[in-house]
Every structure is written in structure tokens, then in C-alpha cells.
């Protein structure tokens with residue numbers, strides 16, 4: 001059946017790229033691409049199809065860890081890896097943390113986790129930062145005067161660096177549109193994103209960020225026009241914690257992966273307040289803030 005699929009899709013006039021839209025197929029491609037995530041490990045995480053798709057039709061996979069047995073979660077956490085497709089470690093580490101949560105999810109937080117927002121950037125012969133349209137997704141989020149701010153920044157500050165192209169307009173890309181829909185629907189109390197290779201913790205939003213996560217220390221890198229930190233942290237006042245791993249192509253040691261996670265969960269526990277009043281039943285969506 002699998003071998004027939006391209007033929008069937010050709011008959012239907014659907015681009016063959018859409019034939020790749022299953023969890024199994026995406027895990028196969030992830031296993032081929034990432035040195036530290038096998039196809040089986042990806043499948044074991046039992047990721048779901050979110051309905052979001054990349055430019056080429058690859059599914060944006062996700063996993064949700066819902067409240068347990070009526071225990072009121074302290075808050076909702078949206079964790080996103082792989083915004084930049086050439087930051088391999090930012091995807092791999094999320095898979096390792098998914099494994100931790102699979103074993104130890106206690107219901108303390110309600111998690112929605114997206115290990116790879118930019119499948120087209122990662123899952124190509126030569127992985128790239130941008131999506132299939134050549135857009136830096138982390139410059140494509142809305143902000144006031146985006147057209148002048150983000151575009152002029154790209155022209156004047158980056159000298160039209162193609163790796164930092166913000167797109168034609170805010171939310172021109174399906175990946176960024178989908179993430180904003182997630183923020184609206186899920187109503188996270190905090191967003192955690194993973195990047196590389198600055199080797200620090202970055203933070204945007206109200207209050208203060210974590211001083212340290214494992215061996216990574218808080219070092220505010222500044223907020224780029226059109227970035228997720230600018231959009232969610234500065235404008236919507238949702239805390240955005242950015243874990244900047246030290247290497248894009250080299251994973252931290254297992255102990256360090258665990259240390260970052262431990263410190264992150266402890267920081268969340270101290271800083272993410274109980275929602276009042278309780279939003280209601282499990283999985284109920286909140287209104288956009």
C-alpha cells in the first residue's frame with residue numbers, strides 16, 4: 001500500500017509530498033536525520049497529528065500530557081523545539097524530555113509539546129534554519145509595525161541575510177500561523193523554546209527568567225523583531241523561556257540533559273501560579289488572552 005501511495009496521489013492530483021503525512025513516515029525521516037533519536041524511539045513517544053502542516057505538507061507532531069485524576073495543574077506549559085531546522089540538538093533534547101515525561105508525568109503541569117515546529121527545515125538533504133519558503137520562522141511572528149521593524153531590521157542589521165529573512169508579512173507561514181493558533185487555544189502560562197548554539201538561558205516576558213538551567217545561565221540576548229519572544233513574551237506578556245543549547249550538532253551529556261530539565265521544572269514550580277479559577281474540565285480550551 002505504501003508503495004502504491006505516490007501513484008494514487010498522482011491520480012488524485014494531490015502533491016506527493018502529502019503522502020508523507022503520517023506519524024510513522026515522519027518518525028522514519030526523523031530517525032534517519034538525527035543521530036540521537038531512532039525511528040523506534042520517535043514512535044515510542046506516540047506523538048499525535050496536530051492538524052498543523054509545514055509548507056510541504058509534513059505534519060507538525062505534538063504530544064499532550066493532560067491533568068491526572070482531577071489534580072489541578074499548576075499551569076499550562078507549551079514546549080517547542082526545532083523552530084530552526086539546522087539546530088538538531090533542539091529537537092533531540094525535546095525527545096529526551098518526552099521520554100522523561102512518559103515515565104514521570106505527575107500532573108503537576110499540563111504540557112503541550114511540539115518537538116519539531118519546522119519539519120521542512122530539518123528533514124531535507126541539507127538541513128537549514130529556514131522553512132521550505134526560506135523564511136526564518138523566528139522572525140515571522142506579528143508585532144506592531146512589523147513591516148517596517150522586521151523588514152528593515154533584516155535589510156539594515158543583517159544585510160539581507162537569507163538565513164534571517166522574516167517573510168513577506170507576519171504569519172505568512174503555515175508553521176507560525178499554527179503556533180499562534182496553539183497559543184490562542186491552549187492558553188499557556190509559559191512557553192519554553194529550545195534553540196542552539198549560544199549556550200545560555202534567554203527570557204522574554206513579565207517578571208524574571210530562570211537564573212540557571214543546568215550549566216546554562218541567564219544571559220539576555222535581546223529581542224528580535226518578529227521573534228516568538230517578542231510576540232508572546234513582550235506583547236502578550238506570556239513568559240517565554242528560551243533554552244539555548246551550546247551546540248547545534250552535539251548533544252549535552254545525559255546528566256546535563258537531566259539537569260536542565262530538573263532546574264526548568266523547579267523554576268516552573270516556583271514561578272508559574274495556580275490558575276484561578278480552574279479552567280474547567282481536562283483539556284478545555286481557554287479564550288485567547
Ligand SMILES: [Zn+2]
Nearest residue numbers: 084087195196
Ligand atoms: Zn534557533
